[in-house]
Amino acid sequence: MIEVKGLRKSFGPIVAVNDVSFSVEQGDVLGFTGPNGAGKTTTMRMLSCFLRPDAGTATVAGYDIIDESVNVRRNLGYLAENVPTYNEMTVTGFLKFVCDARGINRSERRQAIERIAETCAITGVMHQLIGTLSKGYRRRVGLAQTLIHDPPVLVLDEPTDGLDPNQKFEVRKLIKNLAKERCIIVSTHILEEVDAICNRMIVMDRGGIRADSTPRELREQVGGNLDDIFLTLTTGETSRRADDAKPEPTAAREGGGQ
Numbered sequence: 001m002i003e004v005k006g007l008r009k010s011f012g013p014i015v016a017v018n019d020v021s022f023s024v025e026q027g028d029v030l031g032f033t034g035p036n037g038a039g040k041t042t043t044m045r046m047l048s049c050f051l052r053p054d055a056g057t058a059t060v061a062g063y064d065i066i067d068e069s070v071n072v073r074r075n076l077g078y079l080a081e082n083v084p085t086y087n088e089m090t091v092t093g094f095l096k097f098v099c100d101a102r103g104i105n106r107s108e109r110r111q112a113i114e115r116i117a118e119t120c121a122i123t124g125v126m127h128q129l130i131g132t133l134s135k136g137y138r139r140r141v142g143l144a145q146t147l148i149h150d151p152p153v154l155v156l157d158e159p160t161d162g163l164d165p166n167q168k169f170e171v172r173k174l175i176k177n178l179a180k181e182r183c184i185i186v187s188t189h190i191l192e193e194v195d196a197i198c199n200r201m202i203v204m205d206r207g208g209i210r211a212d213s214t215p216r217e218l219r220e221q222v223g224g225n226l227d228d229i230f231l232t233l234t235t236g237e238t239s240r241r242a243d244d245a246k247p248e249p250t251a252a253r254e255g256g257g258q
Contacts, residue, residue: 001026001153001183002047006056009042016042018207019056024183024200026152029175031198031215032187035234038204040187041081044155047185048078061153074102077151081158083142087131091122091141094130095148102149112148120144121170135162143171147178154184160193172197191226201226205234 002024009017017039024030032040045051047058049069058065061075086094092113099109117123120140125133130141139162146154159175160168175184175197186198194201195215203211210233211218215226222229231237 001061004058007046007053008055009053015207020209022202022212026183027179028200029179029184029186029198031194031201032185033194034204039207040204044187048076048155049073075151075153077146077154079142079146079156079159085130085141089130090127091130092126098145098148116144116148136167139163152182154182157187191230195226203233
């Protein structure tokens with residue numbers, strides 16, 4: 001449902017994304033990770049038609065991001081890291097506004113809002129001003145606007161940011177359920193999250209892909225836990241925890257064997 005071929009994007013002399021290619025199928029939850037500045041957000045903004053690539057292309061739900069961007073937007077739900085919401089609007093008012101922007105007609109709007117309010121567990125705050133909500137609830141409202149048009153493809157940037165452990169559990173469960181009929185990209189720095197919900201993992205660094213595999217296969221190929229693997233792939237270093245656990249050579253422990 002997502003096919004990326006040779007995407008490249010530069011900002012002046014800085015190459016943010018360099019010849020990136022990958023695909024995501026229905027049922028996949030792809031963990032998209034890497035250090036700050038690796039090119040993850042730029043890649044997602046190109047997929048969601050916010051940025052035009054300098055080279056390469058991609059299709060989302062069969063539509064080209066350059067030539068068919070309107071259809072891409074209709075079939076994509078994009079949760080940005082900083083969701084643009086309006087503090088002076090109520091949650092209900094904001095979701096009605098999103099429905100209008102998405103072309104959801106009045107006869108379907110009420111059902112869509114009720115469905116998404118229950119799905120994202122925001123029923124109890126529907127009449128509150130967004131500016132009065134906690135960060136966790138604002139994040140849930142952002143997720144609601146991402147899902148309200150029932151898109152087949154989701155791109156989620158740090159979907160559990162600001163949520164408490166119980167809320168994280170519920171959002172992760174929701175993502176797993178949504179993946180049964182969709183394909184989903186989850187961009188996150190939380191490797192625990194990749195382990196919990198993703199069946200595939202891409203590690204980006206300096207604009208390119210360093211690994212594209214399953215978490216299990218990466219453990220077998222590189223060794224260690226996902227934190228160790230991330231460190232090795234993005235810096236070339238290995239965790240010192242394993243080295244610290246090794247006993248010193250006998251000669252060193254016995255004063256050099258003298």
